[in-house]
Amino acid sequence: MRSHHVSRSLSLPRMMGGAVRGYALANGTITALLCYATHDGGWQIFCGFLLLGMGFHALLRWLTNKDPWWNQLLTVYNHYGDLYESMPWHGRLHARFRRPYGFDSDLPC
Structure with a gap:
């Protein structure tokens, strides 16, 4: 009987940047829209929304590292x-x- 090695990435959900792909795309889109909508308000607001998006992505990465199937x-x-x-x-x-x-x-x- 033949045995084959199965790659770990085939058994995990699709990820982007270490987070679940759908949530990472939604987070990036919302962060980009908030940054674009407030780019005239000054660099502090722009950087604040950028840091908020990065922090939320870090939370998604932490959840995915803790349990890759948490969203399902x-x-x-x-x-x-x-x-x-x-x-x-x-x-x-x-x-x-x-x-x-x-x-x-x-x-x-």
Whole structure:
């Protein structure tokens, strides 16, 4: 039986600059638009938005280095409603202990 070496980059999500590609592109686009829109306001504002974009990209890199699949886990988590049972072992199923409408899976999809 033949075995082949699989490159690590094929098993990771697509990245740009060490961050997930889609979020890195969105961050770069928003940073470029903010810098372009405020270039007449002085170099302090321009540099402030540039540093903000670089800081956010550093945060995205840190998240990606910590767990390369964090964005897909977050996407799956956001598709499901919260499960909230306030101490069901004490029989507190009264309406007083329910979450407000819109904070759990009672919403129609």
